[in-house]
Amino acid sequence: MARIKVKVVRLAHAHGLELPAYQTQGAAGIDLLAAVGEGRPVVIAPGKRALIPTGLTLELPKGFEAQVRPRSGLALRNGITVLNSPGTIDSDYRGEVGVLLINLGDAKFKVERGARIAQLVVQKIETASLVEVTQTAQSARGAGGFGSTGVATGTGANSEPKKGKRGGRGKEARGAGTARAAATPPAQKGKNGAHAAASRNGSGKTKERPPLVSSNPQNRLRLNARRRGAGAGRLKTRASPRSP
16 A cells, blocks of 8 residues: 655754654554653653654645554553643644653653654544534434443443333332232231230130330339230120121
């Protein structure tokens, strides 16, 4: 495939440095070299930035741009990246190409002369003419933005539930709760929250529950008497024959 021609001027402080070149046959970017002074490295402290000269000026063909992008190895190992990534070089720009590096790592980073600090990607571009209208056409997405489509797909930890719909687990939990409630009969209580005095066993007979414990002797006697009375009344009612 034929390559486009990009004219380049090497400035005085870049003399002695190799011209940027593709490092592999399938590489998309040309490695840019730092044209700092010999023996005068630029040190970038953590959280700081520096504009590193390349000593080159370009003349791009019309309809093309050049982008300055980070190098993955520097980003991974040292936390060094291009602050305004991707930096754009227009076809009519004739100044020196500079690389704005920032140190996002934990240690100082030293930029030596000739170090490969970034990559240059040349791309064809399309220009546009803006046409003012009163409104734009509707779309399925609408004005949704800034994470409106969610973070992850499926049911992972980062997935977001759809509005207006309940998860299946909620339904199962509610169903299980209903079943437990149906299986457990409601407790019978007296006026003061005390359970009824007698409960039926499997033979139809009643069994006395243990007396209620109260710190006040009078209240304890009153509550136990109320329980015995309630149980006796219920037994009498159940034992009465039905009227013909």
